[in-house]
Amino acid sequence: xxxxxxxxxxxxxxxxxxxxxxxxxxxxxxxxxxxxxxxxxxxxxxxxxxxxxxxxxxxxxxxxxxxxxxxxxxxxxxxxxxxxxxxxxxxxxxxxxxxxxxxxxxxxxxxxxxxx
Amino acid sequence: xxxxxxxxxxxxxxxxxxxxxxxxxxxxxxxxxxxxxxxxxxxxxxxxxxxxxxxxxxxxxxxxxxxxxxxxxxxxxxxxxxxxxxxxxxxxxxxxxxxxxxxxxxxxxxxxxxxx
DNA sequence: GTAAGACCTGACACCAATGTGAGGGGCAAG
DNA sequence: CTTGCCCCTCACATTGGTGTCAGGTCTTAC
Numbered sequence: 364x365x366x367x368x369x370x371x372x373x374x375x376x377x378x379x380x381x382x383x384x385x386x387x388x389x390x391x392x393x394x395x396x397x398x399x400x401x402x403x404x405x406x407x408x409x410x411x412x413x414x415x416x417x418x419x420x421x422x423x424x425x426x427x428x429x430x431x432x433x434x435x436x437x438x439x440x441x442x443x444x445x446x447x448x449x450x451x452x453x454x455x456x457x458x459x460x461x462x463x464x465x466x467x468x469x470x471x472x473x474x475x476x477x478x479x
Numbered sequence: 480x481x482x483x484x485x486x487x488x489x490x491x492x493x494x495x496x497x498x499x500x501x502x503x504x505x506x507x508x509x510x511x512x513x514x515x516x517x518x519x520x521x522x523x524x525x526x527x528x529x530x531x532x533x534x535x536x537x538x539x540x541x542x543x544x545x546x547x548x549x550x551x552x553x554x555x556x557x558x559x560x561x562x563x564x565x566x567x568x569x570x571x572x573x574x575x576x577x578x579x580x581x582x583x584x585x586x587x588x589x590x591x592x593x594x595x
Numbered sequence: 596g597t598a599a600g601a602c603c604t605g606a607c608a609c610c611a612a613t614g615t616g617a618g619g620g621g622c623a624a625g
Numbered sequence: 626c627t628t629g630c631c632c633c634t635c636a637c638a639t640t641g642g643t644g645t646c647a648g649g650t651c652t653t654a655c
Binding site for chain 2: 414415417418419420439442443446447449450453454456457460461463464466467468470471474475
């Protein structure tokens with residue numbers, strides 16, 4: 364499979380596929396002329412990468428997590444721990460934005476004394 | 480007041496004060512030699528800018544909002560509307576991260592079948 | 596063999612607030 | 626007048642995934 368086909372099949376841009384390779388998420392073979400040749404299971408892998416991106420993970424986390432997933436059973440505990448860690452990061456992000464929103468509410472409340 | 484004094488008084492870095500001026504949030508006088516001279520009320524204004532940053536607003540929002548605050552009474556309604564708009568943006572951000580977290584929970588759940 | 600289209604690498608752009616450093620001038624106390 | 630600290634401008638770096646362009650190569654169908 365060439366890069367354009369994989370892009371069409373996954374909905375991920377060619378640019379992004381090259382980026383994923385650059386980050387070490389994918390390791391396609393190369394043809395004699397240097398073109399990327401993807402094995403059929405790359406499709407699954409790209410889909411997984413997209414799921415992880417959709418879950419708010421960054422490339423750095425992906426670098427940790429992808430190797431644990433390739434052969435999940437033996438390392439399920441480590442993988443689970445790492446995902447929980449990301450989950451906690453998201454929870455912290457939510458808490459922070461909630462604090463932001465409270466600050467804003469406080470300002471809006473102060474403002475109310477002028478508006479009547 | 481010179482820039483170093485204002486920085487010390489507010490806890491905001493000299494670099495940031497110059498940035499705020501660049502963004503149009505502050506308009507200090509200049510001495511004959513070009514040094515920034517801040518009026519005493521700059522202290523309040525910088526504190527306000529920091530409060531807005533702490534509430535998760537970006538410079539672009541600040542550009543909208545600061546002019547409405549300088550003379551708050553006549554424009555309280557517009558200001559309030561603008562702040563509510565920012566509040567909604569934060570709520571949307573929270574909702575999005577919650578969806579991310581749910582995706583992650585889903586993956587963690589799938590993983591559970593391997594871990595026992 | 597040629598034309599069209601897919602592919603290659605390399606590199607800049609985006610967004611935002613701040614850090615940092617270079618190279619040079621200002622100011623006040625001794 | 627010198628020393629030391631404060632200030633000036635300009636400009637690059639950071640973070641991260643993707644868009645996009647330039648200039649060149651490969652493949653495929655005709």
